[in-house]
Amino acid sequence: MAKVLIVEDEIKLAALQHDYLVQSGFDTQQIHHGDDVLPWLQQHQADLVLLDLMLPGKDGLTLCREIRQFSNVPIIMVTARVEEIDRLLGLELGADDYICKPFSPREVVARVKTVLRRTPNKESEPGSQGLVLDQAKHRVMLQGQEIELTAIEFNLLTLLAKAPGQIYSRQQLIDNIYQDHRIVSERTIDSHIKKLRRKFNAVSPEQEYVQSVYGVGYKLELPS
Template sequence: MTGLQTVLLVEDEAKIAAVLRDYLVAAGYAVHILANGGVAADYVRDHAPAAVLLDLMLPGKDGLTVCREIRAFSNVPILMVTARVEEIDRLLGLELGADDYICKPFSPREVVARVKVVLRRSHPEPTPGAAAGLELDDARFEAKIRGVTLSLTPVEYRLLRTLAARTGCVFSRQQLIDAAYLDHRVVSDRTVDSHIKNLRRKLTDACPGEEPIASVYGVGYRLEPLEDP
């Protein structure tokens, strides 16, 4: 499978859903939002997301029912979300098969961290950047390659982080736009191409004789593994 891991977010509060989507996209995930529990199990069956963030109180079908339906055919990681702390004990007692439980109000960063934990348990994969010889510091938006600090703009950093999450896999321009621009502005393919051109130049300057970013005609871009220095 190529591209980003998809997190299904089943949440009927639009503001909460938008905030979580932005944080998850910034962390390198694709996000699909559903506001009705009645269609969640069918989406999981048809699209096989990497993880599900599932609110307890939903129109259509409540989260408990949706969790049972999904567990009947899938082992996808499920993180249950509830606004009532006292619900946690009841949820645990029901042994629904959820992988984690999160209480509202919550920190979006905490939610992203919990998603990463359950995905690492169920889908082990290399640390982003490791295969490409990169060191990425999300807190500082700082990237190093072979110990050399790259002078990147925030957009260039997000693009590099997304590409490095799956070295050798092709990302479409739209996937890169979604990851790089958190305000969901309208961005042309040419703008993405320009950022990639600058990013490629900076990587090539730090790794003479190599071409870390490859263009795939009609599809997008991929980050190539770097040779040992």
Template sequence: MPPDDTILVVEDEPKIAQLVGDYLAGNGFAWHHLAHGDTVIPWLGEQTPSLVLLDLMLPGTDGLTLCREIRARWPALPVIMLTARVEEVDRLLGLELGADDYICKPFSPREVVARIKAVLRRSRAQDAPVVENGLSLDDEGWRALADGHDLELTAVEFQLLRVMMQAPGRIFSRDQLMDHMYRDHRVVSERTVDSHIKKLRKKIAEVWPEREIIRSVYGVGYKYQPEE
């Protein structure tokens, strides 16, 4: 791994944090440990790790709340969640909030390192120019091209499509999408998101009437689902 790969380990049990950190160091990673949830967002405001290893149960701000805020502020930052709570609802909630992976305690530190490497590989593939199945995004011109046809998206529609295309299959809640639509954090209703998604779908359908790449997830939000 490159020497600038730093993993932020957010874990309130020092022995677990140290064990994971030792394995990270042994695999060429730098790492930094935070034990309190309230310190995570301020630290991320000043540092840029390659990935966050985030425990669910933390003093102060809990892991799910932190995952939601990290995904809203730094959508490209990979997050792997750690938890001793194995209930299916917690697993699903963590992933729906935008976690890239989920590991249950007790775990092997070798498994954690392997998962980190896998998530980083996927993340870096997503950082490449966004081109998928005939759909490409031109960041400089804020244009989306479907088989070479300009979809003529608005700035908000382009941003919505780009955020979802960077994480194929990931479910974004309406609140998360609103954070990306309006950086000034203006207050808008969930129906505003639905309206923009509807217009985005319509523009895509004008070029690809048989393809549905923006999917609704009932009760949760939306996701970009490329064709198999």
């Protein structure tokens, strides 16, 4: 049973969405304040997020951007501000779809089903062959074997796995991994990458997954 996280500060509207989704065979969780969303997602599994744009605390745009820093869970933005639609679907935010208020609950259910069909297993298997990242359990499987990673190593791998083949500079990795803006040297990133590579090589010595690009940075390469 797919689980939908409903992020909506209008209690009656959230309850209405809940009722229709449950009737259609979904499990749901409701959150009514923007500041509660990230802590919940970092501790629980969701198959899709219905994310309202206007929320108390963190707004929907900020939450969408921050969720994408650690998760590929499908996100449907809900908005009454039509002028924001282009931004909602922009690559810098990564929303999968949007719904404009006012809407019918049946439309919500239809959109949820469409997005889930379009993005099967998006959260646990981000398109990588032989490599599975389970965000909810903070677990990595490679060729059927579990790899134990530190929190920093897991975050590094998650970022690299979002765009296999894309080269990330050391500074880009620092900016994405260390959200508290602490001072971190590029050598620290090199050390984490070295340990991550060693753990991968222990499982699959014939394939170099985490590759260095001289003078540029690092990338994740998957078997063709």
